[in-house]
Amino acid sequence: MKNKISLLLKIQIMRVLNPAFFRDNSDKKKKRRLLLTLAGAVLLGMLLMFYSGLMAYGYVKIGEAAVIPRMMLGTCSLLLIVLTFLKSGGALFGSRDFDMVMSLPIKAYQAVIARIGALYFVGLFVFVIFFLPAMAVYGAHEGMNGGMVFSIVVVLLFGPVLPTACALALGTLIVVITSRMRHTQLISLILYMVVFLGFMVWTGSLSGSDETKLAEIGILISDMMGRLYPPSVWAVSITEGRGIGGILMFIVVSSIVLGVFTAIVSAFYVPINSTVASLRRRQTKRVRTGRAKSPFRALYHKEVRRLLSSSIYAMNTTVGVLLMLLAGFAVLAVSPASIEKALGMPGIMQAANGFLPLLLAIMVSISPTTAPSLSLEGKSRWIMCSLPVEPRKIFEAKIALNLSITLPALLVSGICFWVRFRPQGLQTLLLFFVPVCYSIFSSVFGMYMNVKFPKYDWTHEQQAVKNSTSVFISVMAGMLLPIIPFMTVLRFPAWANLISAAGAGAALGIALYCGQRLRHTVLYE
Amino acid sequence: MSAVLEIKHFTKTYGNGKCAAKDVNLTVQKGEIYGFIGHNGAGKTTTIRALVGVMDFEEGEILIAGHSVKKEPVACKSVLAYIPDNPDIYEFLTGMQYLDYMADIYGVDTETRKQRIHKYAELLGMSKDLGNLIGNYSHGMKQKAALIGAFLHEPKLLVLDEPFVGLDPEASFRVKAMMQELCEKGSAIFFSTHVLEVAEKLCHKVAIIKEGSIIASGTMEQVKGDSSLEEVFLEVVEHEK
Numbered sequence: 001m002k003n004k005i006s007l008l009l010k011i012q013i014m015r016v017l018n019p020a021f022f023r024d025n026s027d028k029k030k031k032r033r034l035l036l037t038l039a040g041a042v043l044l045g046m047l048l049m050f051y052s053g054l055m056a057y058g059y060v061k062i063g064e065a066a067v068i069p070r071m072m073l074g075t076c077s078l079l080l081i082v083l084t085f086l087k088s089g090g091a092l093f094g095s096r097d098f099d100m101v102m103s104l105p106i107k108a109y110q111a112v113i114a115r116i117g118a119l120y121f122v123g124l125f126v127f128v129i130f131f132l133p134a135m136a137v138y139g140a141h142e143g144m145n146g147g148m149v150f151s152i153v154v155v156l157l158f159g160p161v162l163p164t165a166c167a168l169a170l171g172t173l174i175v176v177i178t179s180r181m182r183h184t185q186l187i188s189l190i191l192y193m194v195v196f197l198g199f200m201v202w203t204g205s206l207s208g209s210d211e212t213k214l215a216e217i218g219i220l221i222s223d224m225m226g227r228l229y230p231p232s233v234w235a236v237s238i239t240e241g242r243g244i245g246g247i248l249m250f251i252v253v254s255s256i257v258l259g260v261f262t263a264i265v266s267a268f269y270v271p272i273n274s275t276v277a278s279l280r281r282r283q284t285k286r287v288r289t290g291r292a293k294s295p296f297r298a299l300y301h302k303e304v305r306r307l308l309s310s311s312i313y314a315m316n317t318t319v320g321v322l323l324m325l326l327a328g329f330a331v332l333a334v335s336p337a338s339i340e341k342a343l344g345m346p347g348i349m350q351a352a353n354g355f356l357p358l359l360l361a362i363m364v365s366i367s368p369t370t371a372p373s374l375s376l377e378g379k380s381r382w383i384m385c386s387l388p389v390e391p392r393k394i395f396e397a398k399i400a401l402n403l404s405i406t407l408p409a410l411l412v413s414g415i416c417f418w419v420r421f422r423p424q425g426l427q428t429l430l431l432f433f434v435p436v437c438y439s440i441f442s443s444v445f446g447m448y449m450n451v452k453f454p455k456y457d458w459t460h461e462q463q464a465v466k467n468s469t470s471v472f473i474s475v476m477a478g479m480l481l482p483i484i485p486f487m488t489v490l491r492f493p494a495w496a497n498l499i500s501a502a503g504a505g506a507a508l509g510i511a512l513y514c515g516q517r518l519r520h521t522v523l524y525e
Numbered sequence: 526m527s528a529v530l531e532i533k534h535f536t537k538t539y540g541n542g543k544c545a546a547k548d549v550n551l552t553v554q555k556g557e558i559y560g561f562i563g564h565n566g567a568g569k570t571t572t573i574r575a576l577v578g579v580m581d582f583e584e585g586e587i588l589i590a591g592h593s594v595k596k597e598p599v600a601c602k603s604v605l606a607y608i609p610d611n612p613d614i615y616e617f618l619t620g621m622q623y624l625d626y627m628a629d630i631y632g633v634d635t636e637t638r639k640q641r642i643h644k645y646a647e648l649l650g651m652s653k654d655l656g657n658l659i660g661n662y663s664h665g666m667k668q669k670a671a672l673i674g675a676f677l678h679e680p681k682l683l684v685l686d687e688p689f690v691g692l693d694p695e696a697s698f699r700v701k702a703m704m705q706e707l708c709e710k711g712s713a714i715f716f717s718t719h720v721l722e723v724a725e726k727l728c729h730k731v732a733i734i735k736e737g738s739i740i741a742s743g744t745m746e747q748v749k750g751d752s753s754l755e756e757v758f759l760e761v762v763e764h765e766k
Contacts, residue, residue: 287656289639290625298629302615309617379613385579387630388603522598525579 004106008114013121040472049133056134060141069236072134073155077163077232079130080123084167092116092168092265093175098273109266116164116262123160131155138239147238154247155235158254162231165261172265176272189311193322295389299397306376307369307401313376316465317369317402320478321409324363328413331420353423354496355489357434358503360417361482364410365438365507368446369402371474375455375464382525391523395447402443410435426497434504438482441507446474448514451521481507528552528588529682529713530559530576535585537571537737545571547737549585553682553713553730558704560728561717562758568737569717570610573686576715577607590681603631606675610687610717612667616660620651620670623659624677631678638677645673648699664691676703683707685716689723701727725754735762 056068092115101111135152142148178187231253237246293301307314377384384394414432423431449470458464465471485503489496530553537546546568553559563569574580576587578598587594589601615623621642628638646652649669659667668691675683683704689697704714704727718724724731725745731754732742741748741761749757 287619287621289621289628289635289642292633292635292638293629295630295632298626302618302626305622306615306617379611380615382579382607382609382612383614386577386602386607388599388601389630390599522581524581525574 005110005113005117008101008106008110009117012114012118036469040469040476044472045129048129052130053133053137056137060137065138065141066240068134068138069151069155069239070232072131073159073232073235076127076131076159080126080160080163081167083126084119084123084164085171092269093172093272102270102273107266108269109262112262112266112269116168116258116265119164119168120160123164124156127156127159131159142239147244151236151238151247154251158251159235161254161258165257169261172272176275189308189314193315296393296397299389299394300400303369303373303397303401306373310376310461310465312461313369313372313465317367317372318405320363320366321405324360324413325409327363328416332416336420351493351496352421353427353431354493354500355486356417356421356423357427357430357432357500358482358486358489360410360413360431360435361438361503361507362479362486364406364435365442365478365482366475368442368474368478369405370398370443370446371450371471372455372465372468373398373401373447374450375458375468375470376461378456378458378464381456385523385525391521392519394523395451395518395521399443399447402446403439406439406443407436410439430497430500430504434500437504437507437511438478441481441511442474442478444511444514444518445477446470448518449474449477451518481510527555529555529557529590530715531586531588532572532576533586533588535572535575535582535587537568537575537580537582537584544737546575546582549734549737549739551732551739551742553715555681555711555713556708557729558708558714558727559716560724560731561715561734562719562721562724562731562754563717563734564762567734569734570686571737572734573607573684573715573717574609577605577684578602579607604681605684606678606680606682607684608668608671608675608686608688610690612671614659614667614671614674616658619658620655620662620666623670624655624674627674628677633678641677642673645676645703648703649673649696665693665696668692669696672700672703676707679707679710679712681712683712683714683716685714687718688716689718689720697723721754721758725749733758733761 052072056065056072059065059068059071092112102108132152135148139148139152174191178191231250234246234250234253237243237250307317374381410432414435418428418431453469453473455464455468455470458468482503485499489499492499530551532549532551535546535549536544538544549568549572551559561569561572571580575582576589576594578594578601582595590604592600592604594601615626618626624642625638628642633641642655643652646655649672651666651669651673654662654666655670659670662670668688672688675685688700692700701723708714728745730742730744731748732739733748734740741757745754748754752760
């Protein structure tokens with residue numbers, strides 16, 4: 001029994017990560033690319049750990065170190081709920097390999113444990129990245145002792161359990177409900193976006209305005225987490241000096257929840273999967289042919305449908321645009337004085353006009369839809385390779401999709417920021433021109449990166465959308481290219497216009513170069 | 526008769542040194558159904574992928590309706606249709622959306638596509654399933670949807686890799702009828718198959734490939750004579766060992 005679970009778990013973890021890492025790659029080029037990707041992932045992990053430690057240090061500096069354990073546990077748990085929720089569709093019910101797995105000589109609970117285990121593994125990773133460094137800072141300040149080490153180990157091991165179970169339960173509910181509906185994927189996507197935006201608005205509404213209020217945020221989150229789920233209070237009982245009872249209860253409750261959840265899911269695993277599959281196949285109706293349109297429009301519409309069909313693809317590539325829209329509406333809702341107070345930077349309104357174009361540029365260029373779009377062709381790529389369409393038309397349709405999302409959003413956000421900050425003359429022009437240039441850059445650069453680093457052999461879309469080299473490089477470039485001039489503008493505000501224009505010029509230049517290379521690309525299977 | 530497909534001295538060697546096709550030469554005329562048979566790994570799929578332009582090759586020339594696959598790929602692809610042996614088509618589209626997409630790409634007008642989709646969908650029993658997502662189709666249904674998509678623009682050259690795998694007997698029968706009808710209109714069909722009885726009944730010409738080389742080719746009568754195609758195939762392949 002143990003061997004079967006570990007075998008199934010191994011496959012599930014490989015599916016979550018990237019099968020390519022586990023393949024024997026005698027191709028030196030591929031090996032080099034994989035190593036680069038791995039190095040990039042490690043670097044990113046280290047940066048995130050550093051950021052987490054820095055945040056904890058901030059609380060230590062303002063004398064509020066005591067809130068760190070509960071706050072970080074709460075933050076990691078919330079983050080994990082959202083991350084797991086976004087991945088939950090098809091994780092337990094409605095997965096493609098259900099038939100294959102359940103035809104093996106295994107029991108349902110073994111398959112369920114393997115699936116939950118793989119997601120738990122991701123949760124463990126989140127806690128290691130964010131919780132551990134913060135607790136290291138906390139421990140360095142408060143003094144590390146045996147009780148604290150025990151607490152940290154317990155939270156690392158048991159912390160992911162409850163958020164994973166909650167998110168999976170919610171995600172499963174959505175799968176079962178939406179499988180009865182006509183536009184399953186679209187409704188799922190809308191639900192995911194509502195949850196995500198709701199989360200962002202909720203955390204944003206907790207922002208304070210000065211040091212005192214900042215400290216209260218930690219207490220507020222801690223209290224809120226305590227009310228949301230009491231186990232987070234139990235888990236930090238030793239660090240908060242309330243003895244061992246709480247943390248033991250945390251271990252027991254987490255174990256019971258895991259056991260009960262696994263038992264319930266196992267009991268209904270086969271019946272619910274069968275129901276989901278049969279509901280999806282039940283709809284039979286005659287439909288009409290569409291009206292003829294140009295090949296480019298056909299390609300573009302296909303790209304739109306591709307995006308809307310996948311919540312992972314849509315959520316991961318539109319997050320920057322959603323944040324930008326949210327920021328635009330937020331600045332309209334909040335008074336200028338409140339913004340200055342909230343940021344703790346008097347006079348920032350004056351300088352905002354200098355860096356706003358680049359701020360928008362950062363948000364619009366971090367996650368282009370083009371970066372994974374070629375990879376997502378996957379096993380169907382023979383279609384695009386055999387069609388009587390020049391490859392550049394295919395790329396243009398994919399680039400057009402990204403631009404059709406970013407440009408209208410830029411217009412809306414730009415107008416919101418213009419209304420609030422009232423830039424004059426050239427600054428108004430730059431407010432729209434600079435982010436548009438960066439949007440073009442990220443669209444074209446993302447496409448070029450995907451042509452250079454395609455990943456067609458994915459078995460789950462997550463591998464193409466989140467774990468691929470093209471996406472990693474595009475996200476990094478999308479962040480760094482506007483951030484460098486942004487930081488320069490903060491340092492030299494008097495030269496803001498020139499720096500912004502130069503940044504936009506550089507972005508356009510790179511886009512032109514990549515565009516030229518794309519024009520001469522030939523697509524083969 | 527004008528050649529729809531001409532393969533001249535086609536050779537393909539993969540990066541690992543394996544020579545998948547060696548000096549392959551064959552010609553397919555208008556109105557012909559040409560069978561391409563061989564063992565697994567003989568080079569059938571390699572040849573097919575090269576001629577439809579989804580795979581690059583270094584040596585030789587492939588002409589489709591007089592256009593070079595290397596120099597004028599779009600011109601070649603506009604007159605041909607291709608279905609691989611395991612046609613993974615877009616699972617996020619409904620059957621109808623996929624067919625509309627193919628019709629748009631190949632420039633089939635609204636009325637014509639409506640008539641053809643209706644005709645082929647009725648023939649293959651897919652009319653009620655075109656509103657469903659392809660992701661929910663069985664393998665056979667995906668195969669049928671891909672076939673309808675290929676026949677939609679009445680290509681001059683239809684290239685099929687193992688087209689009968691996954692089709693039920695009735696669908697196989699109807700697909701053969703569709704192929705014959707297409708040829709009567711002047712198109713040509715080039716397909717690979719392991720089902721030698723089908724090739725024997727359907728094809729005007731046949732080529733047998735083994736380890737990348739054509740070892741026998743010609744009209745069905747020339748290749749098989751009085752024997753069955755299966756007997757000839759086994760004999761020829763054995764002789765070449």
